[in-house]
Amino acid sequence: MCGRYASSRRPEDLAGIFGVEKWEPEETPGPDYNVAPTKEVLAVLDRALKDVSDPRPVRQLRKLKWGLVPSWSKTPEGGARMINARAETVHEKPAYRRAFSTRRCILPADGYYEWVTGKEERDLEVEGRKKRPRKQPYFVTPADGSVFAMAGLYEFWRDRTLPEDHPQAWWATCSVLTTEAETGPLAVAPADGPHALADIHPRMPLMLTPDRWDAWLDPARTDVGELRGLLAPPPPGLMRAYPVTTAVGNVRNNGPELLEELAAPEEGTLF
Numbered sequence: 001m002c003g004r005y006a007s008s009r010r011p012e013d014l015a016g017i018f019g020v021e022k023w024e025p026e027e028t029p030g031p032d033y034n035v036a037p038t039k040e041v042l043a044v045l046d047r048a049l050k051d052v053s054d055p056r057p058v059r060q061l062r063k064l065k066w067g068l069v070p071s072w073s074k075t076p077e078g079g080a081r082m083i084n085a086r087a088e089t090v091h092e093k094p095a096y097r098r099a100f101s102t103r104r105c106i107l108p109a110d111g112y113y114e115w116v117t118g119k120e121e122r123d124l125e126v127e128g129r130k131k132r133p134r135k136q137p138y139f140v141t142p143a144d145g146s147v148f149a150m151a152g153l154y155e156f157w158r159d160r161t162l163p164e165d166h167p168q169a170w171w172a173t174c175s176v177l178t179t180e181a182e183t184g185p186l187a188v189a190p191a192d193g194p195h196a197l198a199d200i201h202p203r204m205p206l207m208l209t210p211d212r213w214d215a216w217l218d219p220a221r222t223d224v225g226e227l228r229g230l231l232a233p234p235p236p237g238l239m240r241a242y243p244v245t246t247a248v249g250n251v252r253n254n255g256p257e258l259l260e261e262l263a264a265p266e267e268g269t270l271f
Helices: 011-018 077-081 097-102 119-126 210-217 224-231
Strands: 005-007 032-035 040-047 058-066 084-086 104-109 111-115 137-142 148-158 170-180 203-205 239-243
Touching: 005 104, 005 111, 011 040, 011 058, 011 104, 040 148, 040 210, 097 104, 097 148, 097 224, 104 170, 104 210, 111 148, 111 203, 148 203, 148 210, 210 224
Parallel strands: 058 170, 084 170
Antiparallel strands: 005 032, 040 058, 040 104, 104 148, 111 137, 137 239, 148 170, 170 203
């Protein structure tokens, strides 16, 4: 799954990386080292601009709220629970299938946080059963320092209790797609810790390699079979993982120190 991530790159840098044509500096969130559900996040998407005659999709850097609210939802309360969508079933789930068809985005990140649990606890989580509290947090990031481009979906929801011109009448929300975690060795692994992403958690955010960015963002691509072909996991061995401070567990903590690698886990490793 993906329940926390870090996104510290400047909007102008992301614009260069993804070929963004339009973004509003005053509307883009600043660096966030502890992105949590319901926060506003940066997303890259292709969409036609309002009030212009040219109907072509324009690559934009937009602010979205993390936690997807389907357009047909009566209230936005469920958004906090819809932070992740499983890549294997996203095309058939009522909450996601319309967005999967035409409203796809990329959520740029430095990487994501995940908490190591023992094997028995992980097995319970796979089965959807309750487990004990998580232990040592790890940060997972591309070993070469490149951007972690998470596949995402976005939606618009209209608050019918407010007038059309109210600034909060429309919600723009998003969800991160997840896939099975890699079982192969990490590119860089801790000496005393997990050696594969699957050792940390059974799920991981679906990272899109640059060769898939344009196809994923293209709203003209609506064929479900073709789109599902873009959901294949990235090549193995691209990631590194290292222990970080347990302070990341408190969303009020937010700074570059959260990404600092620890010499050893704070609470001891379970491996």
